Amino acid sequence: MHDTIPASEIMVTDVVTAPPDATATRAATLMRDEEVSSVVVTRDGTPRGIVTEGDFLESLCERDHLEAVELADVMSTPLVTIDPDTSIVDAVEHLRTKDIEHLPVVDGAEDGDLVGVLTTTELTYYVPHLAHRTGGLGAEKPRRQVRTDTQYERDDWEFEYRGDDETTVAVGDVARFSKPLTDEDVEAFAEVTGDTNRLHLDEAYAAETRFGRRIVHGVLANGLISAALARLPGLTIYLSQESSFLAPLPIGDRVTAVCEVVDALGDGKYRIETTVRDGDGTTVLEGDAVVLVDDLPPESVLERGATTA
Template sequence: MPPADDDRTREERLTTFDVAVREVMRRNVETVTPDASARTLVRQLHEADVGSVLVVDRTGAPVGIVTDSDVLALVVADSPLDETTAADCLSAPVVTVDAEAGIETAAEALREHGIDQVPVLDDGALVGVVSVRELSYYLPGLSLSDVTTRSGGEYAYEDRAAPGIDVGDVARFSKRLDDGDVRAFARASGDENPLHLDAEYAETTRFGHRIAHGVLTLGVVSAALARLPGLVIYLSQSVRFVGPVAVGDRVTAVCEVVDALGGSRFRLYTTVYDDDGEQVIEGEAVVLVEPDEEARA
């Protein structure tokens, strides 16, 4: 005889998938109007330390999205930042999710459309945004390894124990380091070594071709660590550059939590592999991970 359908039985049948997007979304959303200049976008992305800005119309409804990679493409193309507007570089239409939808629906939207965050609407009004970071608190067992970010990167987080960071957890991030990435990094860092920028010169070296900056390659480790659940503060990194990375190669960072040091600090093995699965970087990192209260609000 089946058990009585009492309140306790119903509660036991509930899963994390019954959590609504409204309960986990971030309510602070960076927005601009379509006529905002690209220079305004650059400033807003930098000051808010976010990877994308939503473009909204006069009613506040989202009509497009501009990512940091969209802005980087403008810079690489030497587009006039004061004359180019958000309307010129936005991506549309915008994928959205309803505030009352379950978080599994949001996760499926991220995977299906290859994005890392999605705006949340309530009766057509923009009320927040939800990303892999927020969902990772509630769906630690859900594989998001097929999600591709708009910047061309793929990431995954394997939570092997309870929700939250612990020994055995693994964060991965994979990205193709193309010519635009290398030239943008050279301008930003001032490292204009011709080995990275001049194909003819690079052919005369032991490598026979251009290679990406070592520190640029190491950047995918930082990107992977940023996928850990919580507010991640990079404390230290030891690194050994094992092999070169050709411009245009895809590199993959694998960061495994190997030790809980106390005081919310964790030690991780950090490795980077190239297109052929050969290790190009190895090392260790120490991070401080604090609960992200805003993400839980």
């Protein structure tokens, strides 16, 4: 699970640096020659700011005589840093909330030594959807009653759909599906799939692992996304799914899958941002799916099925 992976395991340790009195031309040359996207500005080994490729594209390219511009005058500061033990889940949150792409890693206090840098490039190997995740698209849409051609429902399952209308999928629509994931669910999943990893089935064994207890199979949690997508307006066909497992999911929690339509790709295809949260609202899984939404068969088909059942 990603919340157990520290920044120190994936950060780049060969950081390209320059002093505050170095010129912008020097920084650009370093980026080109070292094939990096940033230069960390340091004084006596302590990071003070950063200059990135984006700075040159957005502002520095408009300035004349870059050989006379010192980095101290153009670097981004105050610098957002993390320590080596910061989990990559928290690192992703820093990048998103600060709207940045580079995180210098500092050993110890705020004025500690620079030991590495973590960027979206390294993080997207573990959290691939980070590259294009958009988050909420705006105000929540009205709740709709959609036609869901599921074979059956349970009293402890809950589904909500919010969209422009009840018959079509549109960007900004959100589906939520929740149910408890019980011990019986975990045992049934293990039996059906053959995934009998003792981490999910043996309490004494699981207590000796990094999780300290039994947890739900990650793919079982991912299955709730499929359940939510199955209840979109129309007949939903999975084309692809990227998922990152951010935290362990305790057995017995009521788990909620949230699917938000973020892109219309044409020809009935849509990109969906997917999230699974535990009973406390903690995000345990997130990712992206691409689905194809076909028209539903006519309701007369359901009526014939009910007659012959």
